[in-house]
Amino acid sequence: MLDSPGCPLTSGFLPAVASDPAGKHRRRRAPPIGTADLVERTSESPHLRLGRLRELADYREILLNLIRKELKVKYTASVLGAVWSLLNPVVFLGVFSFVGVMLGNTMPNFPVYLLSGLLAWNVLSTSLQTGSTSVIDNANLVKKVYFPREILPLSSIGVALVDYVLQTVVLLLFMLATGTGLSWPAVALLPLAIVTLIVFTTGITMWASALNVRYRDVQHLIGIGLLVWFWLTPIVYSSGFVQQKLQGSSVLDGRSFWLYVLNPMAIVIQGFQRALYGDPAPVVDGVRQQVLFDWSVSEVALALLVVLTAASVLLWFTWRLFFRMSGDFAEEL
Amino acid sequence: MTAVAIQVDGVSKRFRLYKEKPSSLKARVLSSHSRAQDFWALRDVSFDIQEGESLGLIGHNGSGKTTLLKVIAGILRPSAGVVRQRGRLAALLELGAGFHPELTGEENVYLNASFLGLTRKDTDLVYRDIVEFAELADFMQTQVKFYSSGMLVRLGFAVAVHVDPEVLLIDEVLAVGDEAFQQRCLDRVRRFQRDGRTIILVTHALDTVRAICDRAVMLDHGNVHAMGTPDEVVHEMRYVLLSRDPNFVPEHGSRQVEVSSVQLIRQDGSTEGAFAPEEDLLVEVEVRANSPVDDLDASMAIHDGTNLMRAIGRTSEAGIDLGRIEGKRRLRFRVPDLPFEAGRYWVTVGLESAATHEAYHVQTQRYWFEVVESQQRREEMVARVEVEAEDL
Numbered sequence: 001m002l003d004s005p006g007c008p009l010t011s012g013f014l015p016a017v018a019s020d021p022a023g024k025h026r027r028r029r030a031p032p033i034g035t036a037d038l039v040e041r042t043s044e045s046p047h048l049r050l051g052r053l054r055e056l057a058d059y060r061e062i063l064l065n066l067i068r069k070e071l072k073v074k075y076t077a078s079v080l081g082a083v084w085s086l087l088n089p090v091v092f093l094g095v096f097s098f099v100g101v102m103l104g105n106t107m108p109n110f111p112v113y114l115l116s117g118l119l120a121w122n123v124l125s126t127s128l129q130t131g132s133t134s135v136i137d138n139a140n141l142v143k144k145v146y147f148p149r150e151i152l153p154l155s156s157i158g159v160a161l162v163d164y165v166l167q168t169v170v171l172l173l174f175m176l177a178t179g180t181g182l183s184w185p186a187v188a189l190l191p192l193a194i195v196t197l198i199v200f201t202t203g204i205t206m207w208a209s210a211l212n213v214r215y216r217d218v219q220h221l222i223g224i225g226l227l228v229w230f231w232l233t234p235i236v237y238s239s240g241f242v243q244q245k246l247q248g249s250s251v252l253d254g255r256s257f258w259l260y261v262l263n264p265m266a267i268v269i270q271g272f273q274r275a276l277y278g279d280p281a282p283v284v285d286g287v288r289q290q291v292l293f294d295w296s297v298s299e300v301a302l303a304l305l306v307v308l309t310a311a312s313v314l315l316w317f318t319w320r321l322f323f324r325m326s327g328d329f330a331e332e333l
Numbered sequence: 334m335t336a337v338a339i340q341v342d343g344v345s346k347r348f349r350l351y352k353e354k355p356s357s358l359k360a361r362v363l364s365s366h367s368r369a370q371d372f373w374a375l376r377d378v379s380f381d382i383q384e385g386e387s388l389g390l391i392g393h394n395g396s397g398k399t400t401l402l403k404v405i406a407g408i409l410r411p412s413a414g415v416v417r418q419r420g421r422l423a424a425l426l427e428l429g430a431g432f433h434p435e436l437t438g439e440e441n442v443y444l445n446a447s448f449l450g451l452t453r454k455d456t457d458l459v460y461r462d463i464v465e466f467a468e469l470a471d472f473m474q475t476q477v478k479f480y481s482s483g484m485l486v487r488l489g490f491a492v493a494v495h496v497d498p499e500v501l502l503i504d505e506v507l508a509v510g511d512e513a514f515q516q517r518c519l520d521r522v523r524r525f526q527r528d529g530r531t532i533i534l535v536t537h538a539l540d541t542v543r544a545i546c547d548r549a550v551m552l553d554h555g556n557v558h559a560m561g562t563p564d565e566v567v568h569e570m571r572y573v574l575l576s577r578d579p580n581f582v583p584e585h586g587s588r589q590v591e592v593s594s595v596q597l598i599r600q601d602g603s604t605e606g607a608f609a610p611e612e613d614l615l616v617e618v619e620v621r622a623n624s625p626v627d628d629l630d631a632s633m634a635i636h637d638g639t640n641l642m643r644a645i646g647r648t649s650e651a652g653i654d655l656g657r658i659e660g661k662r663r664l665r666f667r668v669p670d671l672p673f674e675a676g677r678y679w680v681t682v683g684l685e686s687a688a689t690h691e692a693y694h695v696q697t698q699r700y701w702f703e704v705v706e707s708q709q710r711r712e713e714m715v716a717r718v719e720v721e722a723e724d725l
Contacts, residue, residue: 041407041416061447069444073435144427145448146407327410330403331348 045324048316052148052323059147066155071162085166088122089115093170096236107238107291108282112180115171116276117235117269120193122167123160124201124265125226131156131205132212132219139333149326150319153209157201171276180278186297189304193271196308200264203315210322213332233265239273240281240290261293264307270295271304336419338500338531339382339405344414346375346400346555374400375555377414384420384499387522387532389542389563391570392552393577398535401552402426402502405533420499420531423449427504429489434478438469441477442492449496459495466517467491487514494521501525504535519545539567540638540676568677568701571638575698586694590629590658590684593621597680597702607703608671614702616666618682619725620694622658629655630687633666633718636679636698643678644668646718649687653722661725672713675706 056063075081093111100110107113134152135142142149174180212218234242246257261267273292274280280292295303349369375397382388390398403409405416406424430448432441442463446456456463464470467487477485503522522545525532536542542549542563549566551559551573559569576583598604598615608614616633635644646666648655655662679698686693 039407039418039422041404041411041418043411043413045410061452065444065447069431069433069436069440072440073433076435140427141431141448143408144424145430146422146424147448330408 045327048320048323052150056148056150056154059151062147063151063155063158066151067158067162070155070159074159082166085163086170089118089167089170092118100236106284106289108284108289109178109180109277111174112171112178113238113273113277113291114236115167115174116272117233119164119167119171120197120269120272121230121233121235121265123157123164123197124204125230126163127153127157127160127201127205128208128222128226129219130159132208132222135209135213135329136216136333142333143330149329150206150322153205153322154202156209157198157205160201161198175276180276182276183278186278187275189271189297189300190275192301192304192308193268193275196271196304196311197268199308199315200268200311203311203318206315206322207318210318210325213325213329229263229265232260232263233269235269238291239266239270240292240294243293244290261303264311267300267303267307271300274300336384337381337417338384338386338419339533340415340417341378341380341401341405342415342417344375344378344401344404344411344416345373346397346404346409347412348372348374373555375404375411375552378552378555378557379414380550380557380560382531382533384531385526385529386548387526387534387546389546389549389566390533390535390552391537391539391542391549391566392558393574395554396552397555398552399426399504400555402504402533402535406502418500421450421497422500422502423496423498424502425449425493425496425504426502428486428493432477432485432489435476437476438473438480438488441488442473445489445492446495449492450498451496455497463488463491463495466494490514490518494518498530500531500533502533502535505537539570543567543676564677567638571679575640582695582697583699584694584696586684586692588694589624590620590622590626590693592618592682592684592694592696593661594619595680595682595696595700597700607705609705610673610675610707611670614668614671616668616680616682618664618666619661620658620664620684621661625657625659626686626693627657628687628689629658629693630685631655631664632681632683632685633664634681634683635668635716636681637673638676638678641714643673643714644716644718646720648720648722651720653720655722663723663725665721665723667719667721668716669719671704672716673704674712675704677701677703 075084078084080087093114096114097110099105100107131153134156135149138152141147142152208218208222242260243257246260247254249256252259270293274295274297277292281288281290281294283289293300348371350372351369378397378401380388390401392398400409402424403426404411405418406422406426408424408426429441429445431444433444436444439460442460443453443456447453451459464473467484467490469484469488469491472480472484477488480488519541522532522534526545532546534542534546546563549559549561549563550557551566551570553573558573559566594617596604596617598617599606599608600613600615618631618633620629620631630647630649632645632647634642634646637643648664678701680700680702681695681697682699683695684693685691685695
């Protein structure tokens with residue numbers, strides 16, 4: 001109606017570009033735009049390149065602020081504050097010590113064994129649980145502000161790592177109390193185990209958080225999955241015992257142990273335990289008890305390297321998935 | 334000369350509308366894709382913005398303004414086309430993005446500032462200004478959950494105006510707070526302009542666009558409907574708004590008597606150019622009877638940019654009996670000392686039956702004139718109109 005010729009109100013007053021209902025007006029050749037800092041946004045999902053790391057670095061302020069925010073929100077409104085974070089492993093320890101006594105657990109120095117594995121496990125489980133919903137929880141930000149979306153799951157992981165450092169205080173107390181010394185070269189496994197844990201956690205959290213935007217089933221799946229996974233990983237019970245059991249069993253000709261250690265977390269946790277628990281096969285009442293896997297330090301290191309490699313590949317793929325899907329987060333939420 | 338800061342090149346954006354969005358695997362499996370409907374929020378939108386230019390983006394609700402802003406900001410991905418953009422960009426799509434109620438005002442300032450691209454150091458430098466601008470010095474250590482909504486808005490805005498981008502996208506956020514606060518916001522935008530920043534402003538306030546933008550683009554159903562000077566585009570926008578109003582009919586009546594010409598005449602007799610306030614406006618209406626009429630009541634009304642009636646004159650109310658009309662008659666409606674603020678005004682001319690109020694010929698807001706800014710102005714909500722009639 002507006003475009004009908006002779007429409008009285010627009011007479012003598014047509015705008016510079018009159019309405020073009022058929023969308024026919026051809027664009028004039030776009031003048032060149034300088035290439036410095038040029039950002040192009042197209043319909044194609046961009047390929048994940050290493051340059052993305054630099055972009056992430058540019059936005060680190062947001063990442064740090066989000067981590068800070070999470071920690072503050074988590075702790076400032078509660079009377080005990082960060083003590084809650086320490087209470088979690090202590091309560092766990094109490095419960096499992098009790099269960100252990102009931103089941104006739106004779107493992108020496110159980111607190112250090114449990115905590116060295118449990119704290120590492122907590123990094124994965126809390127990252128995954130909070131990370132999988134991180135994009136949804138911050139829907140308002142995603143819809144209103146541009147920033148690399150990876151920052152959201154990464155901040156969940158960051159919070160979990162800060163918690164890890166806090167909770168390590170409990171572990172250190174027990175190590176001091178029980179006189180568990182760090183022994184060279186086993187302790188050198190610790191940085192490798194930490195890096196592997198972080199890479200693996202990041203890889204799987206990226207996957208979960210991207211998929212959860214489209215399929216909210218993922219967050220429920222994770223709850224159940226983590227429960228099963230936790231008990232399939234030697235954290236509460238002795239890994240050395242598992243090895244003996246499985247290698248001695250006739251199931252799969254004793255090769256079921258290799259199936260068991262396909263669980264990457266079994267290797268990662270083993271790394272932490274080997275670094276922090278001390279003697280992998282302490283002597284109790286004159287009997288040698290194989291608490292950890294019957295592996296040498298270099299064998300554990302090798303296993304960790306294999307897991308690290310696999311986790312890096314996983315991270316590359318899940319990051320790519322996340323990156324590809326993240327362009328549509330704002331409209332999917 | 335100057336470089337292009339933003340280039341929007343054939344950008345289209347399609348949204349998929351689901352009756353009920355399948356957000357679980359089960360729903361995804363059970364529902365077929367055919368339930369999704371396509372909705373094109375933007376269609377082949379193209380324009381350039383030069384560095385240092387301020388562009389106003391207007392359009393009715395749902396015309397695609399905010400979608401376009403989000404595409405430019407990188408929040409949404411275009412379905413087709415390219416956006417090329419240079420320089421650091423900050424998008425003010427929402428005040429206080431990321432504000433968390435449990436954090437203190439100070440903590441939220443730093444958090445929010447980082448979303449707008451300020452580093453901690455940058456924020457340190459402007460922190461005092463932010464607090465001062467928000468007038469919340471005593472409350473910075475209070476959790477913002479105890480803030481009133483007005484305080485929150487002020488804090489959010491204070492951070493927003495202290496961003497330091499080369500390209501600034503603003504969506505409606507200027508439309509908050511009281512008038513004094515809005516004025517400060519506008520001052521701030523003008524300062525950005527003086528500093529040579531590139532600005533895209535999405536707003537419903539057409540006067541704001543005319544006051545501060547160099548150029549305007551009007552979107553309609555995702556298409557670029559008009560592009561040009563703010564005056565031109567705002568005028569077009571107003572027309573489109575009016576024409577969408579179901580009550581708006583540009584011209585109607587039985588035409589027993591017709592408006593044959595209307596002239597808006599300045600004090601010096603010219604019909605060109607804008608009016609200065611306190612100048613007289615003369616609306617000269619020529620009517621012609623197609624068949625003789627005994628009960629003509631002629632009227633002239635003036636509406637401002639917000640569609641408020643600012644003046645009305647009626648022959649019947651002025652005590653003028655036009656008598657029997659055969660042939661032509663000239664009517665003069667004079668608005669002495671035009672008591673209007675600067676802006677554009679629209680003139681409606683109506684010829685009706687005094688007895689039955691039936692319309693002979695009504696031209697709704699067909700004519701317009703402009704009033705320029707003046708120092709010594711005297712504003713009145715409704716102006717007085719003097720009416721005279723003359724036989725031809």
